[in-house]
Amino acid sequence: MLRNTAAIAQKNTTLLKILGSTRSISNQPTIGRFTGKTNSSGTYTVPFIEGDGVGPEISKSVKDIFSAANVPIQWQPCDVGPIFVNGLTTIPEPAVKAIKESLVALKGPLATPVGKGHRSLNLTLRKTFDLFANVRPAKSVPNYKSTYENVDLVLIRENTEGEYSGIEHIVTPGVVQSIKLITREASEKVIRYAYEYAIAVGRPRLIVVHKSTIQRLGDGLFVQIANELQSEYPSIKLETQILDNTVLNVVSNPTLYKDAVSVCPNLYGDILSDLNSGLSAGSLGLTPSANIGDKVSIFEAVHGSAPDIAGQNKANPTALLLSSVMMLNHMGLEEHASRIENAVLSTIASGPESRTGDLGGSATTSSFTECVIKKL
Numbered sequence: 001m002l003r004n005t006a007a008i009a010q011k012n013t014t015l016l017k018i019l020g021s022t023r024s025i026s027n028q029p030t031i032g033r034f035t036g037k038t039n040s041s042g043t044y045t046v047p048f049i050e051g052d053g054v055g056p057e058i059s060k061s062v063k064d065i066f067s068a069a070n071v072p073i074q075w076q077p078c079d080v081g082p083i084f085v086n087g088l089t090t091i092p093e094p095a096v097k098a099i100k101e102s103l104v105a106l107k108g109p110l111a112t113p114v115g116k117g118h119r120s121l122n123l124t125l126r127k128t129f130d131l132f133a134n135v136r137p138a139k140s141v142p143n144y145k146s147t148y149e150n151v152d153l154v155l156i157r158e159n160t161e162g163e164y165s166g167i168e169h170i171v172t173p174g175v176v177q178s179i180k181l182i183t184r185e186a187s188e189k190v191i192r193y194a195y196e197y198a199i200a201v202g203r204p205r206l207i208v209v210h211k212s213t214i215q216r217l218g219d220g221l222f223v224q225i226a227n228e229l230q231s232e233y234p235s236i237k238l239e240t241q242i243l244d245n246t247v248l249n250v251v252s253n254p255t256l257y258k259d260a261v262s263v264c265p266n267l268y269g270d271i272l273s274d275l276n277s278g279l280s281a282g283s284l285g286l287t288p289s290a291n292i293g294d295k296v297s298i299f300e301a302v303h304g305s306a307p308d309i310a311g312q313n314k315a316n317p318t319a320l321l322l323s324s325v326m327m328l329n330h331m332g333l334e335e336h337a338s339r340i341e342n343a344v345l346s347t348i349a350s351g352p353e354s355r356t357g358d359l360g361g362s363a364t365t366s367s368f369t370e371c372v373i374k375k376l
């Protein structure tokens with residue numbers, strides 16, 4: 001057993017030398033730490049919401065790789081099909097109970113009907129468990145050339161309110177009001193988390209991205225709170241940047257953000273993180289994310305259900321795999337995390353025949369998965 005662990009560690013060190021430093025962060029901020037326990041057989045139970053569209057295909061990839069890597073996790077299928085209570089979209093009680101017990105879950109993409117039916121289940125999950133911070137790292141992959149090189153961006157998005165509050169009404173026919181809600185409570189939670197995250201990962205700058213020149217009260221409060229908290233985090237340099245400026249800077253030279261963590265209100269974060277994915281890989285297929293709450297955290301790819309390629313064995317499972325790697329680090333299973341992460345990255349690094357179509361390769365979801373398993 002010891003010899004095995006030593007061999008794995010040696011293999012990991014060698015791979016890390018080839019691939020550069022690890023992408024997902026094993027140093028955890030002090031807020032939102034995992035407190036779950038293993039069951040009597042030494043494994044963790046983790047609810048798995050496989051999701052819609054490409055969800056089941058990429059979820060199978062994660063399950064096959066975890067099984068081959070002997071990760072001490074027992075998946076629990078988790079159905080979040082919507083239930084309406086007093087006209088509001090809610091998550092079924094068994095799913096809520098399972099996630100509250102496990103304190104962690106992995107989630108595939110969930111599709112949202114446009115303009116009718118249930119409200120977004122993604123947002124409902126974030127609200128139900130108060131997952132106030134959405135961490136979205138976007139990093140270039142070694143040996144995979146895309147338009148930009150050496151991209152290494154970390155964005156933290158407010159995750160429970162802002163433009164996603166869902167407070168809308170018709171004032172009079174032809175006039176609609178959508179409310180962007182910004183509260184001190186939610187803003188303080190995400191900004192404090194962002195400071196702590198910057199310390200944990202050793203990035204000396206925190207950049208608050210905002211548009212308080214126009215949204216003077218809402219974004220103004222967000223910026224004000226960042227300024228107020230600064231004295232508690234003297235090792236972190238706080239900067240404020242207007243959103244349009246950030247967009248220009250990041251597409252002109254993403255390396256300007258290499259030593260920074262950015263934090264912003266909800267919708268800006270949604271859009272900027274897709275931009276960051278485009279800069280790091282030219283595809284959404286690589287970008288993971290963590291939805292962090294004080295007790296519960298849910299890990300998911302940044303991308304959606306990709307209906308255009310669903311059911312065709314074409315989807316890139318990397319974003320969900322790297323989300324699962326973030327989850328393993330969060331749970332303190334760092335060795336398993338780096339083993340899977342290195343196998344995934346070295347598969348992509350091996351060349352076009354082992355990459356999926358979104359990265360210009362010829363691999364299918366399942367052949368990519370087989371390749372990762374061989375590299376474990």
Ligand SMILES: NC(=O)C1=CN([C@@H]2O[C@H](COP(=O)(O)OP(=O)(O)OC[C@H]3O[C@@H](n4cnc5c(N)ncnc54)[C@H](O)[C@@H]3O)[C@@H](O)[C@H]2O)C=CC1
Nearest residue numbers: 109110111112122284285302303304305306309315316358
């Ligand atoms: N967190 C979540 O579960 C999210 C769910 N959605 C939902 O997903 C549905 C589709 O949304 P879209 O706007 O089409 O965005 P999308 O992210 O599903 O797709 C955008 C483009 O990226 C490609 N793509 C996405 N994931 C990929 C992967 N793993 N491998 C290869 N290519 C990939 C798609 O083929 C498509 O061309 C909608 O119902 C939306 O509400 C959207 C974003 C996030």
Ligand SMILES: O=C(O)CCC(=O)C(=O)O
Nearest residue numbers: 111112120121122123270
């Ligand atoms: O729930 C949705 O349909 C989209 C959610 C979203 O924008 C996100 O996950 O970033």
